[in-house]
Amino acid sequence: MKSYDSKDLGVKVGLEIHQQLGTQHKLFCKCQTLQTAESSPSNLFNRRLRPSRSEIGEIDPAARFEFSKNRTIKYHGRLDSVCLVEADEEPPRSLNEEALEIGLLVALSLGSHIVDEIHIMRKIVIDGSNTGGFQRTVLIARGGELKIGRRSIKIQDISIEEDAARLLNESDDLREFELDRLGTPLIEVSTAPMSCTPEEVKDVALAIGRLLRSTKRVARGIGTIRQDVNISVAGGPVVEVKGVQQIELIEKILNYEVSRQLALKKLVNELAQRGITELKLGPIINLTNCFHSTNSALIKKLLGNSKEIKGIGVSRFKGLFNFESESGFRLGRELAEMARFHGLGGIFHSDELPQYGISEQEVQTIRRTLHTEELDAFFLAAGDPKVLVFALNALQERLRLAVLGAPAETRATTPDGTTKYMRPKPGAARMYPETDLPPIEIQQTLLSKLKRSVPQPWEKQLADYSSRYGLSQTQAEKIFDSEDVSLFEEIVRLTAIAPSIVAATITETMKDLSRRGLNMERLSSAIIRELFLSLDNGLFAKEAISEILAAIGNGKATNIEEAISLLQLHQLETDELQQILEDIFSKNIGIVQNKREGAFSILMGMIMAKSRGRADGALISTLLKNKLTEFLATSDQAT
Ligand SMILES: [Zn+2]
Numbered sequence: 033m034k035s036y037d038s039k040d041l042g043v044k045v046g047l048e049i050h051q052q053l054g055t056q057h058k059l060f061c062k063c064q065t066l067q068t069a070e071s072s073p074s075n076l077f078n079r080r081l082r083p084s085r086s087e088i089g090e091i092d093p094a095a096r097f098e099f100s101k102n103r104t105i106k107y108h109g110r111l112d113s114v115c116l117v118e119a120d121e122e123p124p125r126s127l128n129e130e131a132l133e134i135g136l137l138v139a140l141s142l143g144s145h146i147v148d149e150i151h152i153m154r155k156i157v158i159d160g161s162n163t164g165g166f167q168r169t170v171l172i173a174r175g176g177e178l179k180i181g182r183r184s185i186k187i188q189d190i191s192i193e194e195d196a197a198r199l200l201n202e203s204d205d206l207r208e209f210e211l212d213r214l215g216t217p218l219i220e221v222s223t224a225p226m227s228c229t230p231e232e233v234k235d236v237a238l239a240i241g242r243l244l245r246s247t248k249r250v251a252r253g254i255g256t257i258r259q260d261v262n263i264s265v266a267g268g269p270v271v272e273v274k275g276v277q278q279i280e281l282i283e284k285i286l287n288y289e290v291s292r293q294l295a296l297k298k299l300v301n302e303l304a305q306r307g308i309t310e311l312k313l314g315p316i317i318n319l320t321n322c323f324h325s326t327n328s329a330l331i332k333k334l335l336g337n338s339k340e341i342k343g344i345g346v347s348r349f350k351g352l353f354n355f356e357s358e359s360g361f362r363l364g365r366e367l368a369e370m371a372r373f374h375g376l377g378g379i380f381h382s383d384e385l386p387q388y389g390i391s392e393q394e395v396q397t398i399r400r401t402l403h404t405e406e407l408d409a410f411f412l413a414a415g416d417p418k419v420l421v422f423a424l425n426a427l428q429e430r431l432r433l434a435v436l437g438a439p440a441e442t443r444a445t446t447p448d449g450t451t452k453y454m455r456p457k458p459g460a461a462r463m464y465p466e467t468d469l470p471p472i473e474i475q476q477t478l479l480s481k482l483k484r485s486v487p488q489p490w491e492k493q494l495a496d497y498s499s500r501y502g503l504s505q506t507q508a509e510k511i512f513d514s515e516d517v518s519l520f521e522e523i524v525r526l527t528a529i530a531p532s533i534v535a536a537t538i539t540e541t542m543k544d545l546s547r548r549g550l551n552m553e554r555l556s557s558a559i560i561r562e563l564f565l566s567l568d569n570g571l572f573a574k575e576a577i578s579e580i581l582a583a584i585g586n587g588k589a590t591n592i593e594e595a596i597s598l599l600q601l602h603q604l605e606t607d608e609l610q611q612i613l614e615d616i617f618s619k620n621i622g623i624v625q626n627k628r629e630g631a632f633s634i635l636m637g638m639i640m641a642k643s644r645g646r647a648d649g650a651l652i653s654t655l656l657k658n659k660l661t662e663f664l665a666t667s668d669q670a671t
Contacts, residue, residue: 035230035283036290042266043290044225045233046188050218050258051244052195052251053134058215059194060124060168060469061117065216065251076211077119079105079163105160108200109211118214120164123468127152127170127192131217133482134249135172135192136474138219140486141243142187144176149473152466159455160207161196162214168466169193169220172474178223180239183232186224193218204375216251219244225262230283233261237279242490242512252515261285265293269440272457276445284449292451293438295357296366300437302355311432312347314402316424319343319412322397328389334377334414342420343412344428345402350409352434354383363434370430370453371413374423381411501531510539519557526561527568533577534564541578550585559584562592572601576645604646606655612642613655617663628664632656 036043058065080103109118116122132150139146154166169191176187195216197209221240226233237259244250244257259276263286273289276282303309319341323331335341353364368378382404386392402410411427413420433439443451487493490512498508501524511520516538524531538560546552563581567574571592580595589595596602604612616638617624624631639652 035287036294041290041294042227043286044227044264044270045286046223046225046262046270047233047237047240048220048222048260048262049237049240049244050193050195050220050260051241052256053131053192053217053219054249054251055128055130055134055217057128058117059128059131059192059217060126060215061115062125063113063115063118063215066113066212074108074110076107076109076114079107079160103160103204104206106206106208107163107197107211108208113212114214118163118211124152124168124466126469127472128217131192132170132172132472133478134217134247135190135219136479136482137247137249137486138221138244139173139176139190140479140483141247141489142173142176142178142190142221144173144187144190146173146474146479147171149471151471152469153463154466156462156464157196160209161199162194163197163211167194167196169463178236178239178243180235185226185236185239188222188224189220190222191220193220219250225264230286233286234279234282237282238513239490241279242494245512245517246487246490246493248487252517254515256515261289263289263293265290265297265438268293268297268437270457271438271440271451272442273451274442274444274454281445281449285445285451288450289443291357291359292361295359295361296363296434296438298357299352299355299363299434302352303435306348308348309435311349311435313428313431314345314347314404314410316342316344316421316428317402319398319401322394322401323390326389326394327391328394330388331390331414338416339414340417340420341412341414342424343398343402343410344424345404346409346411346431347404348407350407351383353381353409353411366453367411367427367430370427371423373453374426375419376413376415376423379411379413379427382409501535503532503535507532507535507539511535514539516557516560519560523561523564527564529564529568529574533574537563537577537581541581545578545581545585548582550582551587552585554584554587554590555581559592566592566596570603572596572603573645573648575640575647575649576601579645599645601644601646604643606651609643609647609652610655613639613652613659616642617659624660624663625667629660632660635660 052065055065057063107119117124136146150170150172152168152170155169156165157167158165170193171189171191173190174188176190178185178187195213195218197211197214199207200210201208221244223236223240226236228236241257245252250256255277259279259282261273261276261282262270263273264270271289271293273285276285320335323335323341326332331341353367354362356362364379364381364383367381371377371379380388380390382395385395398410398412404410413424415423430439440457442454442457444454446452494505494508494512497503497512498505501508503511511517514520520531520534520538523529523534542552542555545555559581563577566572567577572580576599579599580592580601583589583595583598584591589598616635620631620635620638623634627634636653636656639656640649643652
């Protein structure tokens with residue numbers, strides 16, 4: 033995918049990095065922050081959420097939207113990670129001081145202006161991921177900057193927040209959550225809008241992640257850091273893309289979202305050329321009768337089970353559902369996606385009809401029923417009457433916004449790096465004070481104490497790392513970014529194995545095994561530790577590391593000892609190895625006579641293949657070199 037030019041197009045990107053903190057307990061109660069690997073079977077309670085009014089009496093659009101779905105929410109949990117605070121049955125305990133300290137340390141490292149007094153606020157969240165219908169959030173600092181090479185990135189805010197419950201399952205009328213994650217402290221670092229290339233944005237995300245990790249007081253592992261990306265093009269509205277878990281996807285998502293917003297902007301220009309500044313949409317009209325004698329198998333199928341077909345006319349919109357930008361993006365597709373989101377199978381629009389067995393005559397009947405002219409357009413959808421009106425209303429609203437370009441909305445990321453509609457963007461009415469907890473003054477004594485323990489910049493820590501362990505810059509970065517960094521340090525401390533071998537195994541070998549589709553859950557920290565202790569005790573040669581891990585990963589062995597015996601990897605004694613060497617040497621004496629020293633690599637390969645991980649490469653090399661030198665000296669003397 034070609035990258036956009038951020039300056040030319042006026043692309044602005046803001047990042048919000050959410051990182052779980054490595055505290056002992058949760059933000060507003062004493063429950064542990066440990067997460068269970070799977071869902072707990074115990075269903076603790078069910079809820080049905082309703083939108084609460086904020087202080088100024090407005091209902092948030094995002095909240096109203098979720099409420100309209102009328103879902104039941106089911107909560108699962110275990111008693112060691114959940115108490116009455118998570119259930120919203122008891123008021124919150126006082127703010128976790130450890131979390132506040134970590135937050136303040138980060139704020140100090142970014143040179144942010146720390147607030148004098150913190151106020152605990154409630155932010156409306158009504159998708160069920162918070163049992164009370166709100167998330168508690170605490171602004172601790174404003175401003176600050178992050179230096180990346182010669183660039184300086186402006187920081188907007190730093191907050192401490194409660195993490196939400198984990199979504200387990202979702203259907204039209206039910207959502208199920210696991211409560212273990214709810215209330216885990218998070219730090220949110222948000223940048224001011226940046227005018228950067230996608231690659232630079234990715235680097236900023238990476239740098240903030242490293243800065244957070246450099247405190248050594250944040251949680252590690254999959255899902256402990258998440259990014260939200262706010263994107264706007266040429267002064268257009270800001271689209272919020274939620275939940276980017278892999279940093280590698282940021283560039284792809286930015287490119288996709290910018291091309292989508294540009295395509296919608298192009299449509300605005302086309303509308304302007306037609307002199308349209310406001311779209312005229314007809315009312316929702318029942319079109320079921322237009323299909324009373326239809327031959328379309330698809331329509332017949334859709335009309336089964338007492339479903340209806342309803343449609344809407346759009347004045348002077350002919351050709352615009354299919355209006356296509358260079359990126360292949362069409363409004364018709366966006367509307368279909370939104371229709372599916374609201375519980376319909378999709379839509380039919382006038383730019384694609386007649387098709388699907390719908391005849392020209394039926395199209396004319398629809399046009400008459402909707403009172404549309406030749407230059408007008410229309411769209412229709414089939415569904416259960418109640419769902420249909422709700423969804424068509426949403427589509428009507430969405431279409432009206434076409435004159436403005438990409439609407440301000442919240443979108444979700446897809447695993448392949450695109451975005452899809454998630455919900456309307458939350459309004460300003462979304463925050464109100466937490467009345468159960470008083471404001472907290474930030475003590476100067478605490479700040480002075482913390483200033484002495486501000487971590488060194490991560491670049492400095494990385495440089496130290498590579499000099500202390502003799503790692504290359506790339507290797508040091510990989511291990512610094514790895515969730516297994518403490519495992520690495522432990523193994524290096526416990527064994528005499530070269531740190532570069534440990535680092536390569538933890539990063540590259542593991543990545544390779546994961547790509548090969550092995551069950552990585554079997555390759556636990558305990559297994560990796562055992563692997564290196566066994567290697568350190570000379571139970572196998574380092575060449576066999578990958579093979580041993582693969583045997584455990586594919587379930588053929590359950591521990592290192594089993595894998596070694598299964599693969600017959602017991603280290604060869606030096607005389608056994610010498611025997612293999614002699615064998616191969618005498619069978620290939622012709623090559624030796626012919627190539628002389630040049631035979632080394634060929635023979636080396638043969639011996640390595642034969643000893644297959646049961647002997648150290650360096651030892652083979654020494655033995656072979658000796659043998660070759662000796663042989664050539666003797667045969668030269670003979671001639
Ligand atoms: Zn609790």
